[in-house]
Amino acid sequence: MLKSDYVYIDLLTDSGTGAMSDRQWSAMMMGDESYGGARSFYHMKDTITEITGFEYVIPTHQGRAAENVLFSYLVKPGQVVPGNAHFDTTKGHIESRKAFAIDVTVPEAYDTQLEVPFKGNVSLEKLEKVLKENQGNVPFMVLTVTNNTVGGQPVSMKNIRETCELCHKYGVPVNIDSARFIENAYFIKTREEGYADKTLREICKEMFSYADSMTMSAKKDGLVNMGGFIATNFEGFLTYGGMNGRDMDALAVGLKENIEFEMVETRIKQVHYLAAKLDEYGIPYQRPAGGHAIFVDADKVLTQIPKEEFPAQTLTCELYLEAGIRACEIGYVLADRDPVTRQNRFGGNDFVRLCIPRRVYTNNHMDVIAAALKNVYDRRNEIKRGLEITWEAELMRHFTCQFKRLG
Numbered sequence: 001m002l003k004s005d006y007v008y009i010d011l012l013t014d015s016g017t018g019a020m021s022d023r024q025w026s027a028m029m030m031g032d033e034s035y036g037g038a039r040s041f042y043h044m045k046d047t048i049t050e051i052t053g054f055e056y057v058i059p060t061h062q063g064r065a066a067e068n069v070l071f072s073y074l075v076k077p078g079q080v081v082p083g084n085a086h087f088d089t090t091k092g093h094i095e096s097r098k099a100f101a102i103d104v105t106v107p108e109a110y111d112t113q114l115e116v117p118f119k120g121n122v123s124l125e126k127l128e129k130v131l132k133e134n135q136g137n138v139p140f141m142v143l144t145v146t147n148n149t150v151g152g153q154p155v156s157m158k159n160i161r162e163t164c165e166l167c168h169k170y171g172v173p174v175n176i177d178s179a180r181f182i183e184n185a186y187f188i189k190t191r192e193e194g195y196a197d198k199t200l201r202e203i204c205k206e207m208f209s210y211a212d213s214m215t216m217s218a219k220k221d222g223l224v225n226m227g228g229f230i231a232t233n234f235e236g237f238l239t240y241g242g243m244n245g246r247d248m249d250a251l252a253v254g255l256k257e258n259i260e261f262e263m264v265e266t267r268i269k270q271v272h273y274l275a276a277k278l279d280e281y282g283i284p285y286q287r288p289a290g291g292h293a294i295f296v297d298a299d300k301v302l303t304q305i306p307k308e309e310f311p312a313q314t315l316t317c318e319l320y321l322e323a324g325i326r327a328c329e330i331g332y333v334l335a336d337r338d339p340v341t342r343q344n345r346f347g348g349n350d351f352v353r354l355c356i357p358r359r360v361y362t363n364n365h366m367d368v369i370a371a372a373l374k375n376v377y378d379r380r381n382e383i384k385r386g387l388e389i390t391w392e393a394e395l396m397r398h399f400t401c402q403f404k405r406l407g
């Protein structure tokens with residue numbers, strides 16, 4: 001509920017908070033606002049087809065709108081939608097339709113100190129169990145790249161291929177939740193055997209070739225402030241969505257810029273620069289550092305605060321009080337309540353996400369963030385109590401939750 005004017009360094013999200021380039025701003029001046037068949041649409045559509053291979057594209061005003069359009073058609077009450085740690089809006093769009101979002105991420109993702117290269121992967125065992133037990137009742141599977149919820153962790157090409165093959169064996173289509181697909185391609189190139197000599201474009205093309213559709217929040221790897229789309233190989237979508245012509249032009253340019261290796265490497269290396277600073281100070285986070293953010297393991301910092309008092313939300317507040325830095329809880333508040341039992345879901349990780357906007361901050365800002373976090377870390381034992389929720393919405397409570405400080 002903070003006003004942004006009261007924030008010094010804003011790490012709330014990397015969504016729509018990047019700086020657009022001079023080329024993107026000039027593309028906006030060329031926007032074609034024709035109601036039908038706009039040139040801007042085809043510029044965007046051709047770029048998406050060139051990068052992903054998907055032939056049919058519908059623009060939407062952001063990622064959750066893409067989910068809403070696709071899921072309102074595909075998801076029916078009582079159905080089951082497996083995924084590797086569904087993002088909150090994705091889970092919201094499934095649960096609000098009285099269906100069930102089942103997490104099938106590999107168990108390694110939940111051990112923050114374990115260093116494995118593809119912690120965002122799908123557990124094929126868990127997935128097969130869900131597919132087998134719910135035959136005829138799984139409308140599709142959601143594969144999120146990178147896996148935001150477990151720490152911006154990548155999914156390997158091998159895992160993408162095997163996940164899609166397994167789903168197809170059971171007649172289940174795969175939708176890739178693609179917000180950070182270019183960052184995922186960067187990790188495949190730099191970490192997976194056989195991909196070092198391939199371009200990010202070749203890697204992206206292969207990633208999407210195994211799947212059936214994608215939903216995209218273009219505010220991340222599309223480098224725009226607002227926008228999204230659905231892309232598929234199934235005919236049936238119209239060439240008219242929720243975006244201005246000029247915004248579609250800016251998105252086309254943004255995708256072309258961000259798919260350059262040097263561009264995405266500069267960004268990811270800044271995230272890893274911050275990680276190295278936290279290593280120096282001994283502050284625990286989800287290892288190895290992922291693509292768009294550092295996820296501080298609050299359960300390991302505020303060990304004296306019980307889950308019921310929300311350690312990560314408490315640490316997020318302490319960081320703001322320390323230095324005016326706004327981070328985001330990706331933990332027990334966000335995990336929300338089980339739709340059936342209405343109990344808090346304490347089973348996952350409890351993170352403070354330090355999300356780095358694209359092309360906005362310098363490494364000097366990273367130094368300030370690390371120093372502020374170190375100050376909080378050094379006085380962690382003085383923080384005796386956490387927070388109590390005084391008001392929450394029934395669905396997706398974390399956007400508007402109100403808290404009382406205890407003690």
Ligand SMILES: Cc1ncc(COP(=O)(O)O)c(C=O)c1O
Pocket residue numbers: 015062063064065087089090144148177179216217218219227228
């Ligand atoms: C993985 C993932 N999927 C979907 C979304 C939803 O996109 P949007 O914020 O554009 O609605 C986000 C980000 O918010 C995300 O990180």
